[in-house]
Amino acid sequence: MKDEKRILLVDDDKSVLAVLADSLKKLPVPCRIFTAENGFEAMDHLQQNRFHVVVVDYNMPQMDGLELMEAVRYTQPTTRLIMITAYGAPYVEQAVAQLHGYRYLTKPVDINHFRRIILQALEEPAQSAPAGSSKLKKQFAQLNHLLKQLQGDVNAHCLVLTDLEGHVIASTGDQKELPLQEMAALLGSSLLTLEEAGRLLNTDENAVHLVYRESRMYYLYALNIGHSYLLTILLKRTPFSTRLGTVWYYAQQTAGELARLLSEIDAAASPRLDTSALDLNITQELDRLFSE
Numbered sequence: 001m002k003d004e005k006r007i008l009l010v011d012d013d014k015s016v017l018a019v020l021a022d023s024l025k026k027l028p029v030p031c032r033i034f035t036a037e038n039g040f041e042a043m044d045h046l047q048q049n050r051f052h053v054v055v056v057d058y059n060m061p062q063m064d065g066l067e068l069m070e071a072v073r074y075t076q077p078t079t080r081l082i083m084i085t086a087y088g089a090p091y092v093e094q095a096v097a098q099l100h101g102y103r104y105l106t107k108p109v110d111i112n113h114f115r116r117i118i119l120q121a122l123e124e125p126a127q128s129a130p131a132g133s134s135k136l137k138k139q140f141a142q143l144n145h146l147l148k149q150l151q152g153d154v155n156a157h158c159l160v161l162t163d164l165e166g167h168v169i170a171s172t173g174d175q176k177e178l179p180l181q182e183m184a185a186l187l188g189s190s191l192l193t194l195e196e197a198g199r200l201l202n203t204d205e206n207a208v209h210l211v212y213r214e215s216r217m218y219y220l221y222a223l224n225i226g227h228s229y230l231l232t233i234l235l236k237r238t239p240f241s242t243r244l245g246t247v248w249y250y251a252q253q254t255a256g257e258l259a260r261l262l263s264e265i266d267a268a269a270s271p272r273l274d275t276s277a278l279d280l281n282i283t284q285e286l287d288r289l290f291s292e
Contacts, residue, residue: 005031005122006049010042010068011057011084016109020055023111029122039063043071051079053102053121058085058092064168066092069099080121084109089163090228094265095140139265140170146257147172150233153250154242157218157234160184161258164230173234184232187211187222208255210248219244223251226259 007024011017017035024033034049036042038060045051054072058065069081080102085092096104103117147159151172158173162184211222219241221233233251235241 003030005029005052006034007031007118007122008034008036008042008045008049008051008054010036010039010055010060010065012037012060013057016057019111020109020114023115024118027115027119027122029119031122039065039068039071042068046072046075050076053080053082053118055082055084055118058083066095066099069096069101073099080124082117082121091163091169091262091265098265139261142261143170143258144172146254146261150250150254154233154235154247156242157236159234160232161225162230162232163228169229178234183220184222184230187230187232208252210251212244219247221247221251223255225255225262229258229262231255231258 009017009020011020014037017037021033021035024031031052034045034051036045039062042054042056046054051072054069054076056065056068060068065083065085069083072079072081081096081099082103082105083092083096083101084105084107086107093104102121105114105117143161147161147170150156151159156173158171158175158178160171160175161169163169164185168184209224211220213220214237217237219235219237221235221244223231225231231251231254233247235247
């Protein structure tokens with residue numbers, strides 16, 4: 001149909017995709033719904049169609065929601081971008097704002113609210129995104145460059161930059177089958193404890209604190225990046241592993257650069273988007289959908 005609107009929904013959870021797609025079947029405007037379970041499937045759709053609205057989940061394997069939003073913004077600049085996430089981390093919201101996302105929504109999803117937002121996005125005139133998103137892209141490229149450089153300096157197996165709750169911001173190296181997000185969340189608590197101990201001793205409030213652990217296969221290092229972020233470094237345990245002092249030296253230098261970049265990203269946050277916590281649990285819609 002000539003006036004048919006096209007909507008792309010992207011989420012690695014099939015049940016969530018089914019609920020969201022079902023909720024849009026009876027919109028009062030003619031539309032066609034496309035779904036994808038990962039960023040690469042979404043890119044295939046984007047190469048074949050132009051979309052009025054793209055809805056993405058943040059936490060997906062291989063290509064996360066922010067990376068996909070960047071790709072959409074550059075290939076289809078007039079598309080309305082909507083992020084749905086269960087995490088609600090400040091840096092994700094800021095990155096979405098920098099990419100001029102139309103809405104930033106947190107799970108669980110209120111289906112009626114979601115339908116209203118989609119309708120608004122379809123009815124409002126499309127606008128090209130300002131060029132400000134290129135700065136954010138460069139900043140995240142710098143983050144990744146710093147991690148790769150540190151990986152080479154200390155011969156690390158992998159590095160992960162997260163917030164203190166374990167949500168991944170950037171990473172490098174082989175992370176297969178490693179519970180790095182769970183470890184980061186636990187280590188974040190340890191670093192907060194060290195930070196409090198430092199305050200009691202009147203140390204520099206911007207000091208970098210180190211947590212060190214050994215296992216049968218790995219050496220683990222974790223250090224705070226400012227007060228809100230955590231860098232986790234894993235080295236395979238061999239007779240040739242880089243020594244603790246060398247790792248600490250290079251990690252401290254990198255921590256300073258990472259802290260500067262992250263503060264720039266935080267300071268550049270655009271006005272807050274719609275972050276209403278959607279209060280109708282999605283399981284109610286799942287029950288309804290699969291009982292039909």
